[in-house]
Amino acid sequence: MKITIRDVARLSDVSISTVSRVLNSPGSVKKDKREKVLQTIKELNYHPNALARGLINKRTHSIGVLITDVSNPFVSEVIRGMEEAAHKMGSNLIICNTDQNKEKMIEYLRVLKEKQVDGFVFTSEPVSEEYHEIFQELGLPVVLAATHSLEYDLPSVKVDDEQAVFDAVDFLIKKGHTQIGMISGPTWDPISGTPRLFAFKSAMREKFSRTDFETIVEYGSFTFDSGYTAMKKLHEKNQTITTVFCASDEMALGAMSYLYEKRISVPDDVSVMGFDNTKIAKMCIPKLTTVAQPMYEIGYESVTALEQTLEDGQASQLRKYLTHEIIERESVKDIN
Amino acid sequence: MKITIRDVARLSDVSISTVSRVLNSPGSVKKDKREKVLQTIKELNYHPNALARGLINKRTHSIGVLITDVSNPFVSEVIRGMEEAAHKMGSNLIICNTDQNKEKMIEYLRVLKEKQVDGFVFTSEPVSEEYHEIFQELGLPVVLAATHSLEYDLPSVKVDDEQAVFDAVDFLIKKGHTQIGMISGPTWDPISGTPRLFAFKSAMREKFSRTDFETIVEYGSFTFDSGYTAMKKLHEKNQTITTVFCASDEMALGAMSYLYEKRISVPDDVSVMGFDNTKIAKMCIPKLTTVAQPMYEIGYESVTALEQTLEDGQASQLRKYLTHEIIERESVKDIN
DNA sequence: GTGAAAGCGCTAACAA
C-alpha cells in the first residue's frame, strides 16, 4: 500500500521517467506535465524512496559520526555544529557512541559502511596505527574533528592546543601569577593530554626556568571527579601554588569543588582556569575563566570539510586549526 | 570497483542465492559451501549493501530522532539512552535538531520518511493538533520521549511531573520550609510548564491554604539566564521566601548565581531546589538538591517501545511513566 | 540444498 513513482506516473498520465525528471531536473519537462505531476505528487503525498535512489546514485546523504559519548557537553556541542552543517548540505547524521571501545567502533564502522554513508567523521580520539588501517580498509572518506593525525594525511579540524596553553599561561602571568600548577589530562592521550602538558612544561621552563614538574602537575581524565582528586593531591603536596590551570572545564569544576570543601576561596586564595568553555563554565560560581575552543565551529567545519572531500575529492585544507580564545570571567584573580 | 554479492558468489563457485542464504539463514546451506562463502566474504572484505536489503525487507534499522537541540544537557542524556537501546537492537539513530521550529521539523520528517526509517521518536515538545496530523499523514510509527499526549493515543515515556512536584514540595516541607517560592517554566508549555506549576499551586493551596501565587511564583524558560532573571524578580518582590523550587536545574543555577551576586548565601539564607538532575547538578557549588528524572531511561525505554511497536504492532504500554527521585545534596537547608 | 529469475523503487542511457 506504499505509493511509488509508478502510481504517480499512472495518475498523471505520463511515464515514470517523466516523474523522475520532474524530481531531478524539472527544467527538462514541459510545464503542464510538470505541474500535473507535482499536483498528483501532492495529492498522493508521495515520497520518493531514498533507498532506491541511493542504490543508483551512490550517494545517501548520510554521514556517520563516531564520538565517544553524546552526553559529554563538549561532544554534544560539536555535534550541534556538525548537524547544522549537514542539514545545510542536505545530509543527515548517524550518531555512534563508541565509548572509546575498539570493538564497538569497528562494529559501528561496519554498519555505516553497509548503510552506504557518504563518509564519516571521527571525533576526540587519537588515531592509532590500527585505527588508520581500519579506516583504509573501509575505504570511506573521513574527517577528524577535535583530533588530528601527524602520521597520516587525514583531514582534521581542531584547535592548536599548544598555542592555546601558551596563551593561557601568558594570561596567568599577566595577572601576576608565578606559582602556577596544572591538572593535566592523561599522558597517553596524544591529543588533549600530552600536547597541553608539553606546552605547559615548555612555558614553565621558559618563563620561570622551572623543571620540578612533579611538584606542580597532577593528572586527571578530564572528568569532574578526577579533577577533584587531582586538586586534592596537588594541594597536599604543594601549598605555594596561587593558580591552577586545568586541561578541561570539568576538571576545573572538580578542583573548585575540592577547594570549596577545604574553605580555600576561589579566586581569592587560589585561582582556577579551565579549558573548553562548555556551557557549565558560565553557570558555576565563581564563573570560570577558561580557554574557549570553538566547539560548534569544529563540528561545523569538519562536516563541511567532509562534504568538500565528497565534491572535490579532497578538503581544501588538510589540517585546519581554528582559533581559541581566552575567556576571562571570575575564577582567576589579578594579583598585580 | 565495489564488491557485491555476485563477486562473492563467483569466487565461491555458488549462486548469489546461496550467498544470500549464508547471510540470512546460514542453517539452510550445507556446511562446506557455507564456510567457503564465509571465507571469501572475509577475503574480499565484502559488505552487503543495506540499501538494497532495505529496499526488499522494508526495514532499514534506522530510527529518526527529533529533538530540540542535541547540545542541551537534558536532551543529550536522553539521546545517550536512545542510542544504547537502538544499538542493542541493531538500529541506528538519525539525529534531527528542530529548535522547536515547525518548518524544520516538517522538513526533517520528510527526509526521514524518504530514508525509510522504521519509525521515529519525538522529544520534549508538546504535540499540537497540527503536529498530530502531520504524524498521521506520515504514517510512521512514533514514540514520544519526555513528553506525552492526553488527546491522542501516542505511546510515550516520561516522568509523572505532577507527582514529582508534589514530592519535591513535601521534601521541602519536611526540611522545615513554609515560605516556598517557585521559578516555573512558561505557561504555554503543557509538558514541563503548566503541570509542574499546577502541582505546585495545588500543594501550596493544600498545605498552606495559600493562593497568592503572584507573590511567590516567577517564570523562566528553563535556561540559566531566565533563571537568573526570574530569581531577581522574585527576590525583589518577596524577601520572605526561604526556598525556591525551580522547574529545571539550569534555572536553579541561574537563581543561585543571582543570589551569589547579592551575597545571599545558598543554602544558609535561601535554599534552592532544581529539577532534572543533569550532570551540572553535582558539579556546582553548593551541589544542587534536585528532582531526578531518569533521562537515560527515558531515552532507552522510548526506543525500546518503538522497536516493540515495530515487532508487535503496538507498545506494551501506551503511556509509560518512569519514577523520579529526590536527590538530596547541599542546596536545601534543614531548618527544623 | 541449490540455482534461475522476478522484482523492491528508482535513475539514466537510448530511442523515438
Added chain:
DNA sequence: TTGTTAGCGCTTTCAC
C-alpha cells in the same frame, strides 16, 4: 520533450 528499458544489489519464490 517523452517513453522504453536496463540495471543498482539484494531477497525470495519456485523449480529442480
